[in-house]
Amino acid sequence: MADTRQxxxxxxxxxxxxxxxxxxxxxxxxxxxxxxxxxxxxxxxxxxxxxxxxxxxxxxxxxxxxxWGRAARRAAVNSAAILLLLAAWEVLPRLGVLDRxxxxxxxxxxxxxxxxxxxxxxxEHLQASLARSLAGFGLAIVLAIPLGLLIGWxxxxxxxxxxxxxxxxxxxxxxxxxxxxxxxxxxxxTKITFVLYACSWPILLxxxxxxxxxxxxxxxxxxxxxxxxxxxxxxxxLPAAVPTIFTGVRLAGAYSILVxxxxxxxxxxxGLGYLILDTQSSFRIPDMYAGIITISVLGLLFNLLLVAxxxxxxxxxxx
Amino acid sequence: MSRxxxxxxxxxxxxxxxxxxxxxxxGVDLDVREGEFLTLVGPSGCGKSTLLDLVAGLTPPxxxxxxxxxxxVTGPGLDRGIVFQQYALFPWRTAQANxxxxxxxxxxxxKERARxxxxxxxxxxxxxxEDRYPHELxxxxxxxxxxxxxxxxxxxxxxxxxxxxxxxxxxxxxxQEELLRVWQHTGKTVxxxxxxxxxxxxxxxxxxxxxxxxxxxxxxxEIAFDSREGDLRADPVFGEYRHHVWKLxxxxxxxxxxxxxxxxxxxx
Ligand SMILES: Nc1ncnc2c1ncn2[C@@H]1O[C@H](COP(=O)(O)OP(=O)(O)OP(=O)(O)O)[C@@H](O)[C@H]1O
Ligand SMILES: [Mg+2]
Numbered sequence: 329m330a331d332t333r334q335x336x337x338x339x340x341x342x343x344x345x346x347x348x349x350x351x352x353x354x355x356x357x358x359x360x361x362x363x364x365x366x367x368x369x370x371x372x373x374x375x376x377x378x379x380x381x382x383x384x385x386x387x388x389x390x391x392x393x394x395x396w397g398r399a400a401r402r403a404a405v406n407s408a409a410i411l412l413l414l415a416a417w418e419v420l421p422r423l424g425v426l427d428r429x430x431x432x433x434x435x436x437x438x439x440x441x442x443x444x445x446x447x448x449x450x451x452e453h454l455q456a457s458l459a460r461s462l463a464g465f466g467l468a469i470v471l472a473i474p475l476g477l478l479i480g481w482x483x484x485x486x487x488x489x490x491x492x493x494x495x496x497x498x499x500x501x502x503x504x505x506x507x508x509x510x511x512x513x514x515x516x517x518t519k520i521t522f523v524l525y526a527c528s529w530p531i532l533l534x535x536x537x538x539x540x541x542x543x544x545x546x547x548x549x550x551x552x553x554x555x556x557x558x559x560x561x562x563x564x565x566l567p568a569a570v571p572t573i574f575t576g577v578r579l580a581g582a583y584s585i586l587v588x589x590x591x592x593x594x595x596x597x598x599g600l601g602y603l604i605l606d607t608q609s610s611f612r613i614p615d616m617y618a619g620i621i622t623i624s625v626l627g628l629l630f631n632l633l634l635v636a637x638x639x640x641x642x643x644x645x646x647x
Numbered sequence: 648m649s650r651x652x653x654x655x656x657x658x659x660x661x662x663x664x665x666x667x668x669x670x671x672x673x674g675v676d677l678d679v680r681e682g683e684f685l686t687l688v689g690p691s692g693c694g695k696s697t698l699l700d701l702v703a704g705l706t707p708p709x710x711x712x713x714x715x716x717x718x719x720v721t722g723p724g725l726d727r728g729i730v731f732q733q734y735a736l737f738p739w740r741t742a743q744a745n746x747x748x749x750x751x752x753x754x755x756x757x758k759e760r761a762r763x764x765x766x767x768x769x770x771x772x773x774x775x776x777e778d779r780y781p782h783e784l785x786x787x788x789x790x791x792x793x794x795x796x797x798x799x800x801x802x803x804x805x806x807x808x809x810x811x812x813x814x815x816x817x818x819x820x821x822x823q824e825e826l827l828r829v830w831q832h833t834g835k836t837v838x839x840x841x842x843x844x845x846x847x848x849x850x851x852x853x854x855x856x857x858x859x860x861x862x863x864x865x866x867x868x869e870i871a872f873d874s875r876e877g878d879l880r881a882d883p884v885f886g887e888y889r890h891h892v893w894k895l896x897x898x899x900x901x902x903x904x905x906x907x908x909x910x911x912x913x914x915x
Contacts, residue, residue, distance in 0.1 A: 549735035552703050553752045553800070554725045563751075567739045644739040644780045 432614050441618030449603075454622065456598040457588060460516065464523025465584040469577060472528040476535025480569070481561060486536075497533070501526040501587055505594065514595045519588060526587040527580035534576025538569030571642030578634040585627050600626075649716050649726065649803045649836050651679040651702060656711035657861075658697055671697045673861035675711070682834040684827075686847040688896060689857030689865075690903035695840045696732055698862070699806050702838065703729050715804070725753055728802035730810040732840075734793045736781040742768060742792045743777040749800035767795040770825060772818075786813040791822070798829065805830075805837045812842065823850060844896065848888045849879060856895045859903035866895055 417434040420426045444450035479486045479493075505522055512518040542565050550564045592601025600623055607615040656675040659668040671694040679685050689695050700706050702713055704723040713720045715727075728749070736745050746764035755763070768777055771791035781789050790813050797805060811819045827850065830837055841847050847854045854868045870888055872879060879885055 545731065545733055545735045546737060548705055549729075549731060549737075550748075552705060552723045552727070552729045553749045554723055555752055559752070563748075564737070567737070570739075644782065 430613065432617070437614045437617035437621065440612075440614035441621060444615060444618055450618070450622065453598055453600050453603045453619070454626070456596075457585075457592065457600045458626075460519045460592075460599065461523060461584040461588050464520045464588070465527050465580060467520070467524045468527035468531055468580055468584075471524070472531035472576075472580075473535050473573060476532045476573070477539060477566075477569075479532075480536040480539025481565065493532070497529050502590060505591060509595065519591045519596070519599075522591045523584050523588050526583045530579035530583065531573070531576040534579070535569065535573045538572030538576075539565055541572070542568040571638070571645050574638040574641050578631070578638050581630055581634045582627065585623070585630060589623065650681045651677075651804065651836060651838070652714040653677040653679075653698070653702070654712050654714065656698075656701060656708045656713060658694070658701060658706070659709045670861040672701075672708075672863070674863055677855060677864050677867070679836055679838060682836055684830055684837045684839065684850060684852045685855060686839045686841055686851030686853075687855045687857065688841060688844065688847045688892065689862060690859050690896070690900040691842075692903060692907075693857045693860050693899070694862030695857060696808055699729065699808055699838065699840060702804075703727055703806055725749065725800055726802055727804040727806055728797035728800065730790075730793050730797045730805075730807040732808040732812075734781075734789045736789055736792055736796075738781050741778050741780055742773060742784065742788075745781070745792055746796045746799050749796055753800050755800075763799050764795075767799040768792070770798070770829075771795045771822065787815065787818060790814065791818075794822070794826075801833075803835060805835050805839075807837065807839045809840055809842060811846065819846075826850070844889055844892050845880065848885060848892060854888075854892055856892060857899070859899045859906060865899065868892055868895075 414434055417431070419433075421428045421431050421433045441450065479489055501522060504525065505518075508518045508521050508525075512521060546564055546568065547560065550560050555563065588599070589601040589604075592599035593605045596602040600619055604616055604619040604623070607613070607619060653675055656672060657670070658672040659670045662669045675694075675698060687695055687698070697706075701708050702715075702720065704713075704720045704727070737748065740748065743761070743764050746767055747760045750760040750763060765774075765777065768774060771794055773788060773791055773795065776784065776788065779788075781792070784792065790810060794807075794810055797807070811822055814822065823846070826837075829835070839847075839850055841850075848870055851870055854870060856865045856868065857863065858865045868888065868891060872882065872884060
């Protein structure tokens with residue numbers, strides 16, 4: 329069954345594998361924060377629901393105060409590096425350590441960003457980018473998940489498609505952008521297709537592996553209770569694969585913004601990628617940084633949202 | 648309330664990079680009477696779990712056949728309930744939902760499902776843990792959920808693979824009592840695998856002892872007490888049965904160990 333995966337040696341890293349490690353760190357952070365509920369919950373074997381009942385309001389409030397204190401301290405530690413970066417960004421250009429022309433102080437970029445926001449330029453570009461990202465990302469979800477389920481579940485489909493998938497997944501989306509442009513022109517279709525293509529891989533590969541790596545004992549257990557193939561798929565394979573699928577969806581979410589930016593830099597008249605390149609070439613440097621900051625924040629928020637969704641769907645996963 | 652016939656059953660597994668298949672069971676003959684409680688003991692790796700899989704219909708025998716009430720087993724079904732050695736709970740389902748699984752397969756109405764699941768969780772002493780996920784339960788609790796799940800959909804035959812292995816002595820004893828009570832009450836046919844000789848003699852009407860690999864039935868020991876009242880384990884007859892089964896097993900375990908050493912040498 330797992331022949332496709334056995335062919336790749338364990339040390340073999342693919343581009344779609346890389347952000348996964350980051351993602352694990354992402355999830356480790358907030359999860360660790362859950363632990364900040366304090367030591368008093370650790371010896372409480374009865375769990376949070378019963379704690380509400382048994383603990384008096386005062387101990388509860390005290391516990392909450394402790395946990396808030398801890399959370400605040402952790403937040404301070406977590407954001408220290410970022411604050412340091414922002415401070416350096418503000419101070420170094422002013423001190424002349426960095427060339428103000430190329431790296432203006434942070435505050436100037438923020439003011440520029442504010443002006444762009446007020447003038448309506450930034451919202452316009454943001455909207456153009458978001459629409460493309462979400463369209464490509466959404467289409468990838470709608471197409472790649474069913475396809476992945478099909479490949480993971482039906483051996484003949486897998487045998488038929490695996491060589492093709494191996495070929496294409498090793499072909500960078502960036503390499504194909506000229507082809508998309510050639511065939512689809514330089515309009516929206518090209519950019520959405522480009523995002524769709526890039527987003528499909530993490531979703532597709534995770535869905536396939538999610539279906540294929542379902543614990544055989546669980547399948548055996550369900551079969552022993554007389555489940556046929558359809559119900560087995562619906563009641564065991566699908567729920568077992570959901571967390572893995574969502575990992576793919578989260579990765580795809582990150583790609584949807586990353587690769588779109590590239591497409592917008594190559595050929596577009598709107599979008600954040602266009603904004604960044606255009607401001608750079610017309611030497612509106614603070615505006616350029618405003619665009620970059622917008623991208624970072626957007627990516628961060630999108631990822632946070634997807635991590636939350638992913639967590640929601642994999643509460644039962646112990647690892 | 649089913650009679651199980653295991654007729655000259657052989658099971659082999661194909662082996663990777665080797666021509667000869669691996670023989671796990673060879674010519675197993677065993678008849679389980681209607682409503683009987685049969686315990687099955689044998690050295691580790693002799694094919695007990697494999698035999699249970701065959702009776703469950705999860706894999707077909709290589710040779711021979713298995714008949715239940717005269718009809719050959721062709722696949723799994725809700726007439727047989729299995730407790731797997733490794734629990735096999737669905738990690739995305741709560742204890743309650745796990746117990747309901749078999750009832751869903753049986754298409755029982757929702758309310759009925761919930762009620763029966765709660766009843767059976769109570770039976771194994773897990774009231775209050777209905778909403779816990781398996782990873783929030785201890786090993787013994789998971790095993791009890793698995794037992795509740797197999798009982799809840801009321802199969803005629805219970806196939807249990809070391810179901811009490813992960814429990815402490817007290818919990819094990821109370822669940823043994825509970826199982827005996829359910830069995831006497833419902834007249835289910837039970838095949839119960841165990842590593843414990845005491846447990847085998849205590850629970851079984853008969854104890855089937857298997858040989859080392861390839862597994863066959865070495866002897867079936869009829870356990871007959873004058874009455875099951877009082878502390879059975881203190882009965883001198885209990886000690887005699889216990890010793891008899893122990894002797895039968897000792898030789899087989901020794902043989903199995905020699906076998907394992909030979910395998911290790913030939914591979915090393
Ligand atoms: N699917 C399989 N493929 C190959 N070999 C198998 C398979 N299942 C079991 N075996 C082999 O068959 C033999 C019997 O296995 P089985 O699990 O039935 O033993 P067991 O008597 O239940 O042992 P234990 O008491 O340790 O649970 C073992 O040597 C095992 O390696
Ligand atoms: Mg076993």
